[in-house]
Amino acid sequence: MDSLRDVVVIGGGVVGTAIVRALSLYNMSIMLVEKQHDVCEGTSKANSAIIHTGFDAKPGSVESDCLRRSRELWPELIGALKIPFLPCGAVMVAASETEKAKIIEHYVPNAEANGVEVRYIEKEELLEMNPDVSEHNLGGLVIEGEGICDPFWVTRAFAQLAELNGAEIRFGSGVERIEPADDDSHLVIVLEDGSEIRTRYAVNAAGLWSDEIADMVKDESFVITPRKGQFILTEDTLGISQIVLPVPSPSSKGILAAPVVFGGFLLGPTAEDQEDKWDRSTTDDGMEAVLNGVEKLLPGIRSATTIRQFAGLRAVCSTGDFVISPSPRSHRLIHAAGIRSTGLSSSPGIAERVVELLRSTDLIMTERSEAILELPDLLGESDAASNGEIICLCRSITRGEIERALSAPLSSTTLDGIKRRTGAMLGECQGNGCIPKLLDVMESFTASRGLAKAGGEEAPLKGLRESYIAGQAGGRDNEI
Numbered sequence: 001m002d003s004l005r006d007v008v009v010i011g012g013g014v015v016g017t018a019i020v021r022a023l024s025l026y027n028m029s030i031m032l033v034e035k036q037h038d039v040c041e042g043t044s045k046a047n048s049a050i051i052h053t054g055f056d057a058k059p060g061s062v063e064s065d066c067l068r069r070s071r072e073l074w075p076e077l078i079g080a081l082k083i084p085f086l087p088c089g090a091v092m093v094a095a096s097e098t099e100k101a102k103i104i105e106h107y108v109p110n111a112e113a114n115g116v117e118v119r120y121i122e123k124e125e126l127l128e129m130n131p132d133v134s135e136h137n138l139g140g141l142v143i144e145g146e147g148i149c150d151p152f153w154v155t156r157a158f159a160q161l162a163e164l165n166g167a168e169i170r171f172g173s174g175v176e177r178i179e180p181a182d183d184d185s186h187l188v189i190v191l192e193d194g195s196e197i198r199t200r201y202a203v204n205a206a207g208l209w210s211d212e213i214a215d216m217v218k219d220e221s222f223v224i225t226p227r228k229g230q231f232i233l234t235e236d237t238l239g240i241s242q243i244v245l246p247v248p249s250p251s252s253k254g255i256l257a258a259p260v261v262f263g264g265f266l267l268g269p270t271a272e273d274q275e276d277k278w279d280r281s282t283t284d285d286g287m288e289a290v291l292n293g294v295e296k297l298l299p300g301i302r303s304a305t306t307i308r309q310f311a312g313l314r315a316v317c318s319t320g321d322f323v324i325s326p327s328p329r330s331h332r333l334i335h336a337a338g339i340r341s342t343g344l345s346s347s348p349g350i351a352e353r354v355v356e357l358l359r360s361t362d363l364i365m366t367e368r369s370e371a372i373l374e375l376p377d378l379l380g381e382s383d384a385a386s387n388g389e390i391i392c393l394c395r396s397i398t399r400g401e402i403e404r405a406l407s408a409p410l411s412s413t414t415l416d417g418i419k420r421r422t423g424a425m426l427g428e429c430q431g432n433g434c435i436p437k438l439l440d441v442m443e444s445f446t447a448s449r450g451l452a453k454a455g456g457e458e459a460p461l462k463g464l465r466e467s468y469i470a471g472q473a474g475g476r477d478n479e480i
């Protein structure tokens with residue numbers, strides 16, 4: 001029988017991996033189970049990539065508390081996990097006297113209540129910093145603390161650090177059922193393949209599906225509904241140096257324009273309620289809504305060239321706030337659920353809250369004295385970059401960088417996984433130029449590893465080329 005774990009985290013998005021990293025700093029047996037075959041396959045991979053300050057969060061909410069604490073934790077984490085971060089700041093523009101009044105009367109005091117520094121600037125300063133912004137705007141609210149990161153990097157780095165500290169990470173492990181032990185001493189987690197994991201506590205970080213995980217212990221205390229956000233990516237140069245956002249609507253932070261940490265600009269997202277938790281398709285109407293929204297901020301945007309469009313789904317919670325608490329039906333299941341629109345930014349604070357909740361249980365949590373706090377140079381960023389021929393011309397990614405991504409801990413053998421680990425295929429040509437060469441590197445590298453390892457064992461990537469061609473014939477997905 002499988003040994004008894006102390007904590008199993010369900011879900012390998014930014015929230016689940018932040019939690020498993022935080023738990024891996026303690027002497028405990030920790031496991032993360034993720035339904036998909038990599039981390040960051042859910043909402044965490046398709047968002048605006050902004051590390052928000054929480055200036056506009058509802059004071060006193062769980063969300064604003066997590067954002068406040070995360071603001072304190074990010075500077076150290078960004079350094080320790082080598083997270084690419086663009087501290088560009090944001091500006092919320094006032095397009096009318098009514099919006100200016102809303103900024104001054106609502107957003108300034110709200111930001112102050114949340115401890116976030118903001119300042120109102122007049123039109124001249126706004127246009128000096130962001131020449132492409134419409135001249136009709138009256139001014140804007142600058143939020144210096146906001147910045148842009150790479151969400152996949154954050155999620156991967158959390159998971160890699162946890163793995164280095166001994167946490168076990170299992171992909172392709174969808175949770176199907178949770179059964180409390182008869183004597184309530186532990187939970188039995190039953191996976192889709194029928195295997196069982198016994199654990200003292202479980203953490204529900206299953207994003208859009210966290211209400212279904214709750215339901216597994218007959219907890220119907222919250223419901224999650226998806227709200228789609230569609231985006232456009234452009235590599236054109238835009239005359240903005242900050243994240244430019246409108247005064248938000250009740251359902252979303254509004255359609256904005258933001259720099260991408262590795263280059264280019266992101267436009268969007270829309271806010272469309274739907275029922276299907278899997279539908280991340282983009283639509284003509286959605287694209288038009290994005291362009292209409294951004295046009296109000298940047299009148300010349302329609303001349304920009306789109307290189308990609310994609311959509312993400314927010315997990316909208318019926319409670320209206322994050323749910324970070326033990327389930328009312330089982331004290332052994334801790335929810336980190338309903339993390340709607342700021343989960344990337346608030347993930348360190350959420351993780352700390354979950355650790356605190358677990359510390360108040362019967363678990364013995366002593367700090368690991370030899371815990372690794374900084375991520376080593378796993379992808380060989382320093383030496384691999386200069387190693388070998390350039391495979392991705394748009395992003396100057398070398399053979400060495402691809403090979404390091406294939407061999408690093410928590411490596412991936414899918415094109416998407418390599419794309420997100422190296423940045424290859426993310427440039428202007430979106431992989432059209434480099435995919436054949438990439439497949440060659442991936443196939444020969446893993447084949448040589450496979451042969452060396454298992455004397456004739458089939459190469460792990462066998463069939464990748466065929467599945468890529470099949471995918472092309474059927475239309476490639478729109479995800480980043």
Ligand SMILES: Cc1cc2nc3c(=O)[nH]c(=O)nc-3n(C[C@H](O)[C@H](O)[C@H](O)COP(=O)(O)OP(=O)(O)OC[C@H]3O[C@@H](n4cnc5c(N)ncnc54)[C@H](O)[C@@H]3O)c2cc1C
Nearest residue numbers: 011013015035042043044047048050175207229343344345
């Ligand atoms: C359009 C849009 C824009 C956004 N912009 C920002 C932003 O700029 N800044 C910001 O901070 N936040 C932003 N967000 C919010 C942020 O992306 C989310 O809050 C965050 O990604 C939620 O992370 P998560 O780990 O809870 O969920 P997910 O990333 O969805 O992870 C949940 C994981 O659980 C797994 N799972 C589900 N069911 C099971 C099961 N039964 N067994 C095992 N695994 C399971 C899933 O496969 C998935 O990988 C935005 C969101 C959207 C949609």
